[in-house]
Amino acid sequence: MQIYDILPDLSKIKALPGSNRSLLLSSGRPVLVIFWSVSCSSCSNFLKQLAEVPEIKSKRVVPILIHIYLDREQVSLSEIKNKLNQLHFDAVSLDDIDDRLAAVFQFRYVPALYLFDKQERLRFKQSGKSSTNLIEQRLKRLLNEK
Template sequence: MKLREEMPTFDGVTEWVNGGVTKSDLKDSPVLVHYWSISCHTCKETLPQLNEWRERYKDQGLRVVSIHMPRSEKDMELGPVKEAIEQYKLIHPVAIDNDYKLVDAYKNQYVPAYYLFDAEQKLRHYQAGEKGLKMLEKRLDRVLMPEEVER
């Protein structure tokens, strides 16, 4: 995806955990779309940071949607994915994308990957891997609290 591109819909999700969302449900809210996989060690290490952001920025209206992208056939087993969602306290909506419909819509290739959309549902930042988490945090601040960043 390119910057300023509009957020894709969530059509084609295999299954939702913690309730599903539509693009219209997220209207007027900044959204962090997060890709991860159960077989990705780095993904699991970064989940506590994702949860921290979800809580820290909820008063600024941030909505978090995670997308589980299987990297192998074993990753498509729903039981272990659901157990990991519970274990890592992912209480926000999590889409299971076993048919790669969302992967294709986002043109995503990596896990972990983060797509930050502003309240107008335009892509403001993309980041992949754990090394860019500090950069992503700066972008979250800029999108969610622009008046404070400008001071």
């Protein structure tokens, strides 16, 4: 996925139990897509930090968490749900069990993050261990765009 590409249709991807799909109905806000895995410890830490970012916490951004399976790991839905409950992250939570979205987004490492503007065009992406400071700056800039 390249900068200015359009957000793919996520409506056909399986939602995880407890997912807040109602967030998808709120158009006109930036969308933050995050790929993560239960078995990725840096993903858990990163998601905990992201959950505290003011722009995400205040629902000015639509967060979409997409669980992927690393190395064909066997993870149950209850394990994923338990991890999401521990993270306290109010988001749309999807399960990419067939790697359809992983193929579209073409990332190499998790966590992988994609920030789309209000018109659903990709404006920023990063994968691997990262800092929330840069993401906060990007979010503020996107939210202040006309």
